[in-house]
Amino acid sequence: MFRQITIILFLISQVIWAQSDDRDFQKELNYQSKAIQDLKNEIKSTRGRLSSEENREKSATRTIANLEEEISLVERLITQLKKEENSARGEINKLENEIAENEMELKELRIRYANRAIHVYKKGSLSDIDKVLSSTSWRQAVYRTKYQKIISQIDQQQKKQIRSLLVNIGKKKLNVEAILRKSISLKKEREKQMADLRVKRKQKKRELEKIRNSKTELAKYITQKEEGVKQLEELIGKIKDDKAKAERAERIRRQREALKTKSFAALKGQLSWPASGKIISKFGRKW
Structure with a gap:
């Protein structure tokens, strides 16, 4: 683009020079110098x-790196929460099985009590004297009485133990369920946080891509401008050459006009030097 501009400017200057002998080189130089300064x-x-x-770009890159690290941490936390959730669910299943087993045992114990009650209702309860008289020996009577008391005590103890165990298991289950609910709630929060972080990361990556595209365009623009400066400087060099040629042509023209009106001897001290530079030796033969 700048090459086209400089070529056009150069052609215009050449056309103007061809059309007029009064070319203002200094004006052209000033104009091109101003154009270079503007560039x-x-x-x-x-x-x-x-x-x-x-x-x-650096800021966006750091932000993306921080988001990546935060996402990694949240992912690990979610994984840990999932493990805790699975563990809590397993514990709840285990407690539910224990409750079911103890409830079944308590149910069987109640059935035994019910069967005994039915048996006593149908046949009646023997008094201690009847138990003694119906026994074949005194020892058998004593054993029978003690056995029934022991069985009754054991049943009562088992009943209390089972009820106490059911209460404890129920409390433990409630605690584990509370832990499970908390774990699920935390996991949902972290998953939402994860989704938000991924959206931010995506936005930052798009922003970073735009920044890098902008950098590329700006660098390309600077290169074009620098190329334009270089071309304008070359154009200034050509203008200076043209100026020097024009000044030399003007000197020659004046000398010719002067030669037409005066003799060569009369022009002593008025003629310009045929060439510029320092004299390093005398003219003529040297020996």
């Missing part, structure tokens, strides 16, 4: 924007 100012401003984009 340099624009390059400086663009470099500032590029530096700002680089800072934004």
